[in-house]
Amino acid sequence: MVNEESGLLLEDDVYRMLFxxxxxxxxxxxxxxxxxLDANGASAxxxxxxxxxxxxxxxxxLxxxxxxxxxxxxQEVLECGKAGLTNWRCARRTGHADPSSTTPPASR
Incomplete structure (x- = not known):
């Protein structure tokens, strides 16, 4: 949605586009x-x-x-505002685990 006065995108729309x-x-x-609940193209x-x-x-x-x-x-993110994981693997559609190790960033 565009702000009628400034012609700029509203903050929520900017975040939605970035996501x-x-x-x-x-x-x-x-x-x-x-x-x-939602995903972006890179996750697909x-x-x-x-x-x-x-x-x-x-x-x-997954x-x-x-x-x-x-x-x-x-739960740690919700209680403390941040958390971290290491050696994280997700299952691809083929059923095989993604060989890369990732640390999902999270914050409030």
């Missing part, structure tokens, strides 16, 4: 419902899935062995 078109894979999920590419198939997908499907750690990570 949608970002080069880094990003997911928004509800950890307690175990569901992805990384996971070998269509962008349309990601919302509603269970996070435990991280079957590490889902309890993901919940702990999320």
């Amino acid at each position: 949608a078109h970002g080069a880094q894979a990003m997911l928004i999920f509800d950890p307690w419902a175990d569901r992805i 590419t990384l996971l070998g899935r269509s962008l349309e198939s990601l919302p509603g997908l269970r996070m435990s499907t 991280h079957p062995r590490h889902f309890p750690r993901l919940l702990t990570f999320t």
Whole structure:
């Protein structure tokens, strides 16, 4: 949405565009419902899935062995404002774990 006075995009729209078109894979999920709420194109590419198939997908499907750690990570972010993970692997559509080790950034 554009501010009528200034002609500039509103802050939420800027963040939405950065999320949608970002080069880094990003997911928004509800950890307690175990569901992805939104995803960007880079995450679909990384996971070998269509962008349309990601919302509603269970996070435990992507991280079957590490889902309890993901919940702990999320709780720490919500309580402390930050957290970190190492040796993180996610399952691609083929069922194989992504060989790269990543540390998902998180903050409030």
